[in-house]
Amino acid sequence: MTTRIVRAFSARTRPLLVACLVAGDPDYGESLAMMREVDRAGADIIEVVMPFSDPVADGPVMQQAIQRALSAGMNTDSLFSLIRDFRAESETPLVVLTYANPVVQRGIGAFYRDAGGAGGDGVAVADVPLEEADSFCRAARKAGVDPILFVSQTTSMERLKGITAKAGGFLYLVAALGVTGMRGEVDPATIGCIRKIKEMSSLPVVPGFGISSPGQVQAYSRAGADGIIVGSAIVREVGDRLGRPGEMRAAVGEMVRSLVAGMA
Amino acid sequence: MIESTRFGDYGGCFVPETLMAALEELEEGFRTIVPGASFQQEMHYYLHEYAGRETPLTFCRNLSRDLGCRVYLKREDLLHSGAHKLNNALGQALLAKCMGKRRIIAETGAGQHGVATAIAGAALGMKVEVYMGEEDIGRQALNVARMRMLGASVLPVESGSRTLKDAINEALRDWVANVRDTHYLIGSVVGPHPFPTLVRDFQTVIGRETRVQVLEKEGRLPDAIVACVGGGSNAIGIFTPFLDDGTLLFGAEAGGEGLEGRHGATLCRGRPGVLHGTYTYLIQDAFGQILESHSVSAGLDYPGVGPEHSFLRDKGRVTYRAVTDDEALDSFLYLSRTEGIIPALESAHAVSLARRIAQDLEKDDVLVVNLSGRGDKDVAQVAALGGDSL
Numbered sequence: 001m002t003t004r005i006v007r008a009f010s011a012r013t014r015p016l017l018v019a020c021l022v023a024g025d026p027d028y029g030e031s032l033a034m035m036r037e038v039d040r041a042g043a044d045i046i047e048v049v050m051p052f053s054d055p056v057a058d059g060p061v062m063q064q065a066i067q068r069a070l071s072a073g074m075n076t077d078s079l080f081s082l083i084r085d086f087r088a089e090s091e092t093p094l095v096v097l098t099y100a101n102p103v104v105q106r107g108i109g110a111f112y113r114d115a116g117g118a119g120g121d122g123v124a125v126a127d128v129p130l131e132e133a134d135s136f137c138r139a140a141r142k143a144g145v146d147p148i149l150f151v152s153q154t155t156s157m158e159r160l161k162g163i164t165a166k167a168g169g170f171l172y173l174v175a176a177l178g179v180t181g182m183r184g185e186v187d188p189a190t191i192g193c194i195r196k197i198k199e200m201s202s203l204p205v206v207p208g209f210g211i212s213s214p215g216q217v218q219a220y221s222r223a224g225a226d227g228i229i230v231g232s233a234i235v236r237e238v239g240d241r242l243g244r245p246g247e248m249r250a251a252v253g254e255m256v257r258s259l260v261a262g263m264a
Numbered sequence: 265m266i267e268s269t270r271f272g273d274y275g276g277c278f279v280p281e282t283l284m285a286a287l288e289e290l291e292e293g294f295r296t297i298v299p300g301a302s303f304q305q306e307m308h309y310y311l312h313e314y315a316g317r318e319t320p321l322t323f324c325r326n327l328s329r330d331l332g333c334r335v336y337l338k339r340e341d342l343l344h345s346g347a348h349k350l351n352n353a354l355g356q357a358l359l360a361k362c363m364g365k366r367r368i369i370a371e372t373g374a375g376q377h378g379v380a381t382a383i384a385g386a387a388l389g390m391k392v393e394v395y396m397g398e399e400d401i402g403r404q405a406l407n408v409a410r411m412r413m414l415g416a417s418v419l420p421v422e423s424g425s426r427t428l429k430d431a432i433n434e435a436l437r438d439w440v441a442n443v444r445d446t447h448y449l450i451g452s453v454v455g456p457h458p459f460p461t462l463v464r465d466f467q468t469v470i471g472r473e474t475r476v477q478v479l480e481k482e483g484r485l486p487d488a489i490v491a492c493v494g495g496g497s498n499a500i501g502i503f504t505p506f507l508d509d510g511t512l513l514f515g516a517e518a519g520g521e522g523l524e525g526r527h528g529a530t531l532c533r534g535r536p537g538v539l540h541g542t543y544t545y546l547i548q549d550a551f552g553q554i555l556e557s558h559s560v561s562a563g564l565d566y567p568g569v570g571p572e573h574s575f576l577r578d579k580g581r582v583t584y585r586a587v588t589d590d591e592a593l594d595s596f597l598y599l600s601r602t603e604g605i606i607p608a609l610e611s612a613h614a615v616s617l618a619r620r621i622a623q624d625l626e627k628d629d630v631l632v633v634n635l636s637g638r639g640d641k642d643v644a645q646v647a648a649l650g651g652d653s654l
Contacts, residue, residue, distance in 0.1 A: 052552070053424070054433050057437075059437075070553060075553075076551050100538040101539060101554070104537055104538055105551060106551075106552070129281045129284045131265055131277055131284070132276055132277065150282075152280075152282040154286070155284070155285070156288075178437070179440060
């Protein structure tokens with residue numbers, strides 16, 4: 001059984017855009033509307049962040065969005081409703097990005113089952129490295145969900161082998177040392193990392209963290225990246241227009257359209 | 265990772281992949297550098313010549329008379345810097361230096377660990393930056409001034425509850441971004457492997473000394489030992505050498521306003537989950553969002569706890585009890601006036617639980633309280649809370 005993610009990468013004719021939003025930001029209804037907007041604007045894969053109170057891998061833009069969503073009452077029950085509502089109208093692949101504790105508290109098996117049942121295609125857990133990944137990957141496979149694992153420029157060859165053996169869907173390459181947030185520069189170590197991974201694995205490699213400019217997209221895709229993940233640059237459009245939902249949707253849609261135009 | 269990362273089910277290393285190389289490097293240093301003769305020699309110099317070890321195990325005549333058993337205080341309040349935190353700060357700073365790191369970051373709640381790290385950085389010639397929640401900066405002004413005078417930078421943290429939990433988040437974010445030249449000097453037995461083991465090993469000097477001292481004075485092991493538990497480093501430090509004996513071990517958690525209100529009694533009222541790199545008891549909601557803890561004492565104001573404590577709790581080897589803000593304030597003054605020793609508010613929690621436990625002890629029973637720090641830093645806060653008129 002292949003997931004929508006696997007099918008999207010095998011059918012790709014250009015690098016794919018993974019567009020990221022925070023589930024429930026600024027509230028449930030607007031969040032769903034924005035997912036649909038991002039979908040219509042041409043995002044190839046949608047990544048929704050399930051908020052966690054202590055997001056240590058995230059920079060200020062994502063932290064604020066996560067806080068807005070939690071204040072508006074977001075939780076794992078409403079995450080799965082959100083995915084179900086989105087899935088009712090779209091076949092675009094959908095990835096959940098979260099932290100270990102919301103998964104562990106639901107029960108690892110239950111979280112993946114519910115994610116798959118709602119129409120989610122992959123789950124990435126930011127604070128689950130290879131050492132802790134076994135139970136998460138097993139639950140994912142059982143639920144027909146891709147276990148998306150992270151690699152970074154500090155990942156040794158030995159670890160890389162272990163990670164590529166367990167991961168599914170794509171490899172989430174942390175493209176900058178540090179937290180999420182816009183940086184605008186191309187990291188030569190990340191370019192080297194993409195090449196290294198492509199030599200040893202057939203899994204798609206998708207850099208994220210600090211990516212927002214067309215120049216970065218070009219540089220990473222020339223090195224062999226199968227797509228890019230853009231998060232903070234999109235989520236900032238939400239935070240800048242709180243209380244003006246029409247403008248918010250338009251700005252997010254515009255951002256995604258311009259990113260897609262730069263992917264060719 | 266080469267070594268076991270767990271205490272039973274608890275512990276592990278739940279961190280972003282970017283940090284794994286640094287944790288592996290740290291484990292390697294811990295395994296190969298720390299046991300070496302030259303490291304041990306340096307450590308001996310810093311602990312004994314510089315920090316003032318060993319610390320006394322004081323027989324308290326007035327307390328013993330009043331509580332009706334033989335009460336000893338392990339005097340970590342007399343260690344240079346005024347708290348046990350320096351044992352770990354010197355150990356980790358020395359290790360970081362041996363590993364070629366140039367910069368040290370740390371988090372602090374009460375400021376004691378920040379001060380200890382600033383001292384270690386000054387002594388070893390390393391740059392120190394300390395993350396501290398704005399709420400804590402307000403209630404621990406003395407320690408903020410001390411850190412700055414010692415040459416460290418204090419970086420205010422405005423996110424979340426603006427306390428220890430959020431300072432750890434910021435320190436982890438900094439470490440992810442600067443992992444190549446920076447060591448994150450965690451102040452308690454919390455965080456991902458190998459920190460809970462590393463910090464325990466540097467703090468176990470407390471228990472090793474206590475064991476020798478009590479055998480010398482009493483000719484036998486104590487009947488009970490009490491220590492306060494926030495992250496739990498002073499408690500693990502004194503408990504570890506007694507784990508295989510019959511000595512009863514008690515941990516005093518922050519009961520805050522009482523267990524029905526806001527508190528920091530993680531082991532009394534929490535559920536296991538993942539925070540700051542480790543699987544351990546946490547104060548959290550049904551969906552796994554971490555809740556704000558509360559304690560009058562900044563050093564115990566943390567919604568998690570060291571994973572080894574979770575293990576010892578489930579195993580039944582250590583008994584954990586909550587002590588409220590009011591009880592701690594009362595014991596702060598009690599110890600000050602009964603023995604002429606002003607305890608840190610954190611340590612006052614241990615004193616309070618000791619008073620409770622003493623009720624079940626006989627006249628000849630031996631009770632040891634780990635007095636983890638001195639209370640100078642808390643004097644202004646206690647006075648403002650009306651404690652001077654009690």
